[in-house]
Amino acid sequence: MSEVTKYQLVPNNNNIVTDFRSHFSFFRSKKSSAFVYGVVFVFIAFTVFLAFSPSSSSTSSSTWFINFFTVNNTSPPDQSLRSHLSPISPQIPSNFTQISQTNSSRSQNITSFQLPSSHNLTKIPDKVENLKINDTIIQSSIIPPQISPISSGKDENLNLNDTNYPEKQSDQSNTSSTSSLVHPEISSPTISPTTEITTVETANSTKIKSGGDEKGVKEDGVVLQKERKSSRNDTGSGEPQKQEKKEKEKNLVSSLIECDLYDGDWVRDDSYPLYEPGSCKIVDEQFNCILNGRPDNDYQKLKWKPKGCTLPRMNGRQMLKLLRGKRLVFVGDSLNRNMWESLVCILKSSVKHPKNVFEAYGRHTFRTEASYSFVFKDYNCTVEFFVAPFLVQPWDVKDKNGTIKETLRLDVVVEESIHFKDADFVVFNTGHWWTHEKTSKGEDYYQEGSNVYKQLDVQEAFRKAVTTWGRWVDANINPQRTHVFFRGYSSTHFSGGQWNSGGQCDSETEPIRNDTYLTKYPWKMRTLETVMKGMKTPVSYLNITKLTDYRKDAHPSIYRKQRPSTEEKRTPLRFQDCSHWCLPGVPDSWNELLYAEILRKQFQNT
Known part of the structure; x- marks a missing residue:
């Protein structure tokens, strides 16, 4: 008991302040105070500089530092910008850093994806083409954090002005005008909840399919179907008639099997x-x-x-x-x-x-x-x-x-x-x-x-x-x-x-x-x-x-x-x-x- 009371603090405010000042007696000199204030100022200035002026190089910029400012950002992104990104946003990887313009010539209207130098990221498919987002540099803060990575493909620039089809469909030029592919203008396609677009309804109400067994070309969010053989196949209107005709012919020939073709009569047929x-x-x-x-x-x-x-x-x-x-x-x-x-x-x-x-x-x-x-x-x-x-x-x-x-x-x-x-x-x-x-x-x-x-x-x-x-x-x-x-x-x-x-x-x-x-x-x-x-x-x-x-x-x-x-x-x-x-x-x-x-x-x- 005597030991406890011996070391018990006495509630005296003056003594506490006196003790605190004794610990920081080093700062009593003017030179020491100036040094400390200078270090603090430099630290704050450097921090602010890094926060508002990050490096454009993905290798020199600290990822954790950028995430420090982006993870806690709860403000919604600009909706118009999101609509421009809709054709590709489901396919952007979660650790995608930013989109930057790689060609200084604005006349080419080229916007490219810059990916972090990570080997476990797959490349953007070569079928994604012709996307332009008004030459805007989009920060990673607008990228949804729960997007699955793109499956496969080549990393290449997306050229909006390049409307040429791939070489494998070059034979489309030999088809008739009624069977040529339809390329309607679609201003802002709605983003799909899945990772690929399945159907797009064109201006002439013909649905063009992609994925599965059908091969197509993506352009401006539209999936163009592979060339079809004839205009009848576009609408499918001729298929029932063809099938019915074939069935009649088959039934006609099968009826000949047990028939005596040489027992009959001559009948008039004009x-x-x-x-x-x-x-x-x-x-x-x-x-x-x-x-x-x-x-x-x-x-x-x-x-x-x-x-x-x-x-x-x-x-x-x-x-x-x-x-x-x-x-x-x-x-x-x-x-x-x-x-x-x-x-x-x-x-x-x-x-x-x-x-x-x-x-x-x-x-x-x-x-x-x-x-x-x-x-x-x-x-x-x-x-x-x-x-x-x-x-x-x-x-x-x-x-x-x-x-x-x-x-x-x-x-x-x-x-x-x-x-x-x-x-x-x-x-x-x-x-x-x-x-x-x-x-x-x-x-x-x-x-x-x-x-x-x-x-x-x-x-x-x-x-x-x-x-x-x-x-x-x-x-x-x-x-x-x-x-x-x-x-x-x-x-x-x-x-x-x-x-x-x-x-x-x-x-x-x-x-x-x-x-x-x-x-x-x-x-x-x-x-x-x-x-x-x-x-x-x-x-x-x-x-x-x-x-x-x-x-x-x-x-x-x-x-x-x-x-x-x-x-x-x-x-x-x-x-x-x-x-x-x-x-x-x-x-x-x-x-x-x-x-x-x-x-x-x-x-x-x-």
């Missing part, structure tokens, strides 16, 4: 024919009935309508697309030439540049040579015809007297076969020449090996010939490459005789409507069908026999020549063609069936 009569210069005189003076044209207005489905109308351009880079070859007699000319006319009438369709050797008549080829240059395809009325090879042999006589080698396919075995599509036919006198009699005409038959029935000769053809197809044609067709027998309508004995059809202007008046099914087709059943190679059978039997109205008859001979003028009714067909006419429907078969095969393979 949208036919498929090309303007008289417009196709390659039509042989023999088939050009309008040019030869035929007065009626109702036979051109009929189309074939299967009972179980709708036969697609021949689309010439679509057919050419199917044939692009390919060869389609017709092999057979003059009826196949009839069909070949029809197809060339249909396709030629559909192209944009008819001058790019021409016969490979410059020919303009098509009855004297062994083969012909029409080139469709824009599609890099050919439509060809090889003359082979029997499909097997005509031959010459010497008899015992040394006389050369003609025979038909039933065991040898035509020698031209080497030229079409690798074609993409081959359409064969035979039939009409087997009704001629020499083939019908079969005397010293048919040959196998070195043996010339003294007498051979025409039906047996025909069976041997088509069997030879079938074996050749199986041995030489690759079904993975070549689609094989056989066009059936085309009916004739001679009345009162045959082609060489006064048969006539010139008075016929209407097709047969009653099936009871149709002829019997030809034995040749029965034989052919039996042979095809035994083949390994699939063959698409264009069985047009019945549908042609209805059409007694569509032959050239007396309108087969423009300038008949004197004898033909004298007795015109004796010289009629009731086996071939006028063009435009019935063979156009054969080609529509060919088109349908190709579509059907293509659909089955997909």
Whole structure:
């Protein structure tokens, strides 16, 4: 107790002041006081200088010192300035120090970002371009403290006057004006709460997307979408119609799969024919009935309508697309030439540049040579015809007297076969020449090996010939490459005789409507069908026999020549063609069936 009271302070104010003064007795001299006041003044002046005149160099300026004045600054930044910064402020890093002008020339209007020399900061993307903030130096005090750093990119100056697109979009200049990119003027885009702009609505109310799968270019806060292919894609208005059209086409083709295309009727369709009569210069005189003076044209207005489905109308351009880079070859007699000319006319009438369709050797008549080829240059395809009325090879042999006589080698396919075995599509036919006198009699005409038959029935000769053809197809044609067709027998309508004995059809202007008046099914087709059943190679059978039997109205008859001979003028009714067909006419429907078969095969393979 005595120790506590010994050291207890006595409440005497005079003693406290006296003690305080004793501690600072050093300052009693005038020199010492002046020194202290001078040090304090210099410290305060230096502090004020640093506070209001910071260095522009990020390395010499003390970061903590600047933050001392900025962290406690609670006054809101200028709102107009914030609106100018809106396109980029979400992407400025939190430790970003300041924005300063790096180019002394004000005419360039360039403002650049100066980042601290810290290795853990990423650079500003090169897609951020053309930003100007009125050449104002913006202190870090206006930067929100909670902004995430920019993900990636190159540190580069932002040039407002540079409106050039990046090199990868230079092909935009090749697009039409309707599909070019829209660049509206937007004065002050609203700042996005996220780190990237997703949509911008332009002046024409079209929304342009960025980010995700879409590539774009940012400019003045607007995201410009990558070039689109066509103006229809800009609005999307054509897509539903395109999809609906494709769906209809798919349903139409799928309906052909189980349909018998060759059981039906001829119906009137005023949208036919498929090309303007008289417009196709390659039509042989023999088939050009309008040019030869035929007065009626109702036979051109009929189309074939299967009972179980709708036969697609021949689309010439679509057919050419199917044939692009390919060869389609017709092999057979003059009826196949009839069909070949029809197809060339249909396709030629559909192209944009008819001058790019021409016969490979410059020919303009098509009855004297062994083969012909029409080139469709824009599609890099050919439509060809090889003359082979029997499909097997005509031959010459010497008899015992040394006389050369003609025979038909039933065991040898035509020698031209080497030229079409690798074609993409081959359409064969035979039939009409087997009704001629020499083939019908079969005397010293048919040959196998070195043996010339003294007498051979025409039906047996025909069976041997088509069997030879079938074996050749199986041995030489690759079904993975070549689609094989056989066009059936085309009916004739001679009345009162045959082609060489006064048969006539010139008075016929209407097709047969009653099936009871149709002829019997030809034995040749029965034989052919039996042979095809035994083949390994699939063959698409264009069985047009019945549908042609209805059409007694569509032959050239007396309108087969423009300038008949004197004898033909004298007795015109004796010289009629009731086996071939006028063009435009019935063979156009054969080609529509060919088109349908190709579509059907293509659909089955997909």
